[in-house]
Amino acid sequence: MLENLPVALSSLQTALSLGRAMVDVRDSAKAQDQLIKFNEAIISAQQNLIEAQQEHQKLIDELRRAREECEELRRWDEEREKYVLRGIAQGVFAYIPTAYSGELVNAQKLCxxxxDQYRKSTLQQFRVExxxxxxxxxxxxxxxxxxxxYEDVK
Ligand SMILES: [Zn+2]
Structure with a gap:
């Protein structure tokens, strides 16, 4: 993932060897040429490090989001255990509390x-005139x- 990091390290290695070469150069024209190459290598290394940092931050953000999603799903699993899918009328289904044992008309009914989209929505009853x-x-x-x-009405 952090493919820019080895590139940045390689650029720094290049800058380092250019710096060593500059120490050995006595000719001022050659020294100027070496200095330009040295600066270019440093700039390239800086850019690669910045890109590597951005990738690193992106991965941290992705990890945080994935952890939050896992936690949300774990909480939802706990919550969904409290409900059961049940036919409440002919061909009509809703989730009701697992522990509920009264008449269906009075049960909390969830959509x-x-x-199925990890949301609890309580259905409200109305009469169709x-x-x-x-x-x-x-x-x-x-x-x-x-x-x-309702299914349980005789
Ligand atoms: Zn709904």
Whole structure:
């Protein structure tokens, strides 16, 4: 991943050997030429180090995001254990609390669409005037669930 780091180190190595060569040069024209090469090598090394630092920071950010995502999924796994998918009416499904044992009409019902996207959205019941049906509405705009009665009503 940090492919710029070896390049930067190589540039520094070049600068170092140019610096050593400059010490040995007595001719001023040659010394000037060596100095220019030396400066170019230093500038190149600096650029490569900056790029390596940016890559390093990018990796740190990616790691932080991945850790946060893992933590979020771990919390969600704990939360989803508290709910079970259940048919609440003919062909109508919702998540209800696993421990719930009362009538379905009174149970907290969560939207399956939202639940499958790691969100808990409590469905709100309403009455459909035409056809005397019941409906459940998700606050996130998922399609309404419309049915005649709950599964446990005799
Ligand atoms: Zn929903």
């Amino acid at each position: 399956t669409n939202c639940f 035409k056809g005397r049906q019941l409906g459940l509405r998700c606050p996130n705009g998922c399609p309404d669930l419309v049915f005649y009665d």
